[in-house]
Amino acid sequence: MAEVLVVTSGKGGVGKTTSTAALGAALAQTGQSVVVIDFDVGLRNLDLVMGAERRVVYDLINVVQGDANLNQALIKDKRVDSLSLLPASQTRDKDALTAEGVERVINELKGRFDWIICDSPAGIERGAYFAMRHADLAVIVTNPEVSSVRDSDRIIGLLDSKTEKAERGETIEKLLLLTRYDPVRAERGDMLKVDDVLEILSIPLLGIIPESPEVLKASNLGSPVTLANPVSAPSRAYLDAARRLRGETIEMTVPSEKKRLFGSLFGRRAA
Amino acid sequence: MPPAAALQIVPNTPEPEGKRRQVRFRGRSFMALVLTPEPPTDDWLAELDALAARSPGFFGDRPVVLDVSAIKASPRTLAALLGQLESRGVRLIGVEGCDPKFLDGPNARLAMPVGGRAAGELSAPEPGSVATGSLVVEQPVRSGQTISFNGDVTICGSVASGAEVIASGSIHVYGALRGRAIAGSAGNSKARIFCRKLDAELLAIDGVYMTTERLDAKLKGKAVKAWLDGENLRVDALD
Numbered sequence: 001m002a003e004v005l006v007v008t009s010g011k012g013g014v015g016k017t018t019s020t021a022a023l024g025a026a027l028a029q030t031g032q033s034v035v036v037i038d039f040d041v042g043l044r045n046l047d048l049v050m051g052a053e054r055r056v057v058y059d060l061i062n063v064v065q066g067d068a069n070l071n072q073a074l075i076k077d078k079r080v081d082s083l084s085l086l087p088a089s090q091t092r093d094k095d096a097l098t099a100e101g102v103e104r105v106i107n108e109l110k111g112r113f114d115w116i117i118c119d120s121p122a123g124i125e126r127g128a129y130f131a132m133r134h135a136d137l138a139v140i141v142t143n144p145e146v147s148s149v150r151d152s153d154r155i156i157g158l159l160d161s162k163t164e165k166a167e168r169g170e171t172i173e174k175l176l177l178l179t180r181y182d183p184v185r186a187e188r189g190d191m192l193k194v195d196d197v198l199e200i201l202s203i204p205l206l207g208i209i210p211e212s213p214e215v216l217k218a219s220n221l222g223s224p225v226t227l228a229n230p231v232s233a234p235s236r237a238y239l240d241a242a243r244r245l246r247g248e249t250i251e252m253t254v255p256s257e258k259k260r261l262f263g264s265l266f267g268r269r270a271a
Numbered sequence: 272m273p274p275a276a277a278l279q280i281v282p283n284t285p286e287p288e289g290k291r292r293q294v295r296f297r298g299r300s301f302m303a304l305v306l307t308p309e310p311p312t313d314d315w316l317a318e319l320d321a322l323a324a325r326s327p328g329f330f331g332d333r334p335v336v337l338d339v340s341a342i343k344a345s346p347r348t349l350a351a352l353l354g355q356l357e358s359r360g361v362r363l364i365g366v367e368g369c370d371p372k373f374l375d376g377p378n379a380r381l382a383m384p385v386g387g388r389a390a391g392e393l394s395a396p397e398p399g400s401v402a403t404g405s406l407v408v409e410q411p412v413r414s415g416q417t418i419s420f421n422g423d424v425t426i427c428g429s430v431a432s433g434a435e436v437i438a439s440g441s442i443h444v445y446g447a448l449r450g451r452a453i454a455g456s457a458g459n460s461k462a463r464i465f466c467r468k469l470d471a472e473l474l475a476i477d478g479v480y481m482t483t484e485r486l487d488a489k490l491k492g493k494a495v496k497a498w499l500d501g502e503n504l505r506v507d508a509l510d
Contacts, residue, residue, distance in 0.1 A: 124415075146432075150414050153431045157413030200449075202411055202428065 002110040005117050005245075006135035007177075008159075010151030012122030014143045015179040018215055018225065020119035021049045022235070023139070025224035026242035028083035032114040035074065037086040039131035040121035041096060044088035050077065051222025052085050061089040064101030070108055079227050084113070094127040106134045124158060132163050137245075138174045139206060144181055144192040149200050152176075156203065175206035177241060182211045183254050207241030208254045209234050233257050303364060307338045308352065316355055323359065335361050336383070340368030349373050353381075404440070411446065412436060421457070432472060438462070451475070455499070464497040465509070479504045 007020045017040075024036040038046035041061060047053045052075045058068035063086070070086075077083035086109075089096065109116050120131035132138065138159050142152040156174055165172045178197060186193045198205060209215075210233045218228035226235045226242075233255040240250050308315045337356070339349060349369060356363060365383035366374060374382045404422040411428030412418055417435050418426070424438040429446030436442050436450070439457040441464065448466035455462030455477040462476050469490055474481050476499045483491070486506060494509040 150432050153414040154433065157416045157434075160410070160413070199447075200429070200431065 002113055003115050003137060004106060004110070004135050005115060005137045005139060006120055006132045006159075007117060007139045007141060008120035008128060008132055008155050009141040009148070010122065010124060010128075010155040011143075011148045014141050014148050015209070015215075016122070016141050017045045017049050017119055018219060019139065019141050019177055019179060019209070019238070020046060020117055021224035022226045022238040023242055023245070024115070024117050025077075025080060025083055026226045026239045027115050027117075027245065028077070028080045029226065029230075029239070030242065030246065031082065032246070033082040033084075033112070034115040034117060035084045035086055035109055035113045036117045036119060037109075037131075038088035038119050039097075039127050040119065041088045041127060042090065042093040043121065044090050046119050047075075047085065047087045048222060049219050050075075050085050050224065052077070052087070053222070056087045059087045059089040060105070061092050061096045063105055064097060066101070070105070070112075079223070094121070094125065094130075097126060097130045099130075099133075102130045103134065124154065128155075129158075129162060132159055134164055135159075135172060136165065138172055139177050140174055140201070140203065141177050141179055142197060142201070143179060144186060144194070144197055146192070149192065149197055153201055156201065174203045175245075176201055176203050177206045177209065179209040180211045181208050181254060183256075205252060206244055207237050208252065209237045209241075210254055210256060212257070303334045303336045305336045305338050306356075306361070307340075308342050310342050312342060312348070312352060319359070333362070334364040337363055337366045337381075338368045339366060344369050344373065346373040346375070350378065353378055406438075412450065414450070419456075429468075430466075430471075432470075441465070452497075453480075454497075460499045462499075465495070467494045469493055469495045469506075474504060474506065476504060481506070 007016050007023070009016050020036050024034045028034045036046060036050070037060060038044050039060070040046070047056055055075050058073040060073070062068035063070055063073045073086055075085045075087065077085065106116060118131040118135065121127040140152045140155060142148050159172050159174060160166050163172050176198065178194060181194070182191065185191050194205070194208060212232060212234045214229055214232040215225050215234050218225035221228055225232065226238050229235055230239070236255040243250055339352070344352065353363065353366070363381060366378075366381040367383055371382035406418070406420045406422060406424045408418060408424065408426045409428070412426060412430045412434040414431040414433035417437065418424060419437040421439045423440035423443070424436055425443045425445070426436060427445050430436055430444055430448050430450040430452065432449040434450035435453065436444070437453045437456045439455065439459060439462075441462045442452045442454045444452070444466035447468035447470055449470045449472070451473040452464045452466070452471060453475040454464050458477060460477040464474055464476065470492060471483055473483070474497050476497065479499060479502060481504045490506055490508060495506050496509055497504060497506045499505070
């Protein structure tokens with residue numbers, strides 16, 4: 001049975017697209033078949049982070065409007081066989097999405113994949129609404145910072161009222177993914193601590209992704225961080241989160257990079 | 272609904288004798304409920320009755336503006352519709368969206384110029400939430416959500432920053448109150464607000480409000496009660 005997962009946050013720039021790519025790749029690395037869908041029509045990014053920007057011919061809007069079929073639009077990842085991308089259109093806007101079209105696409109994908117991961121655009125408008133509409137499960141990406149936490153809270157309220165599942169009277173499962181976390185700064189009081197965020201949002205924790213230059217490096221290489229450098233701290237955190245999504249119980253830790261003497265002595269030279 | 276904004280200009284210096292008194296004007300804005308009937312009107316009226324049955328007093332003393340632009344009313348159907356609404360106790364203060372000439376006789380006073388500023392959707396009470404004088408909310412109230420109830424409201428979880436709870440009676444919050452709490456909203460100076468952890472954006476009782484900026488910093492994060500002492504909103508720790 002396919003699981004439809006939405007990665008959402010309300011606020012922009014907190015790491016939705018990065019997390020979609022990393023979790024999608026991590027699930028695919030465990031042998032699951034995964035499709036990641038970019039719902040940010042007009043401002044697409046997921047193709048870049050996945051390193052597929054030069055392979056886009058047809059996109060989500062073409063399929064939604066019936067101008068292309070899924071086989072034409074799906075882009076298979078070159079590194080992991082079981083990972084596919086359904087890109088957004090860059091030339092259209094969110095008005096091109098239709099309720100019937102999106103529903104048809106999701107239903108068709110359910111027959112082909114184990115995981116359908118919808119990368120939501122920021123905001124609470126049309127694009128975000130369609131991204132969450134058919135979800136069974138939501139991953140709320142939040143930075144340890146007050147505006148991000150409040151926007152996440154707003155999105156949780158919408159997930160509980162606007163999704164298909166909520167309208168049927170069921171509850172949609174919501175999991176918190178805390179990104180860009182820096183334990184040292186949290187301890188100093190420069191950012192919110194894990195417990196502060198959990199107390200405000202009161203949803204279960206899926207994972208804590210430490211702040212790391214590896215994330216930006218991977219994005220610029222056009223690779224999900226879990227594929228670019230699987231042993232880096234953020235990758236280990238994402239791989240753990242993916243295993244938790246599959247139902248495994250794994251102790252919650254904040255992975256950190258190993259400090260090397262030479263790294264700290266010569267690490268800055270190239271900068 | 273936020274407390275109705277009212278702007279008043281009142282003279283506070285006595286007029287010198289012998290001088291002509293000036294006529295003073297006061298500006299004041301009220302929030303009106305806009306009803307928009309949809310064809311067929313009979314079905315719409317039935318839906319309205321169902322809503323009124325679920326939450327007695329929803330219309331209460333609220334001023335209502337009727338927007339008939341969606342039904343293409345003739346003078347005769349309009350008069351019939353106004354009669355139907357009057358018999359349901361809906362207090363119309365104006366009708367818009369039709370030719371003012373359609374309103375005659377006693378209804379002529381209802382014609383109003385196009386205008387007004389939209390104040391967003393008011394959510395009708397959910398089916399099942401029959402007003403019983405007390406509402407218990409088991410879920411946390413999330414940012415952007417509004418709980419509005421005619422009676423006392425008890426929230427088992429927290430009220431998030433950017434959320435609001437409006438009750439004509441008292442408000443009890445067993446989690447943290449980080450949003451707005453507006454008690455005694457229909458005019459009840461005896462209403463109170465209780466919460467286990469105060470971090471509110473705004474507290475209001477019977478239209479008297481206070482932002483937390485003005486609040487004693489020592490009370491932040493404490494279990495408190497808020498009540499009205501004459502014209503002053505008072506907040507004190509519970510223990």
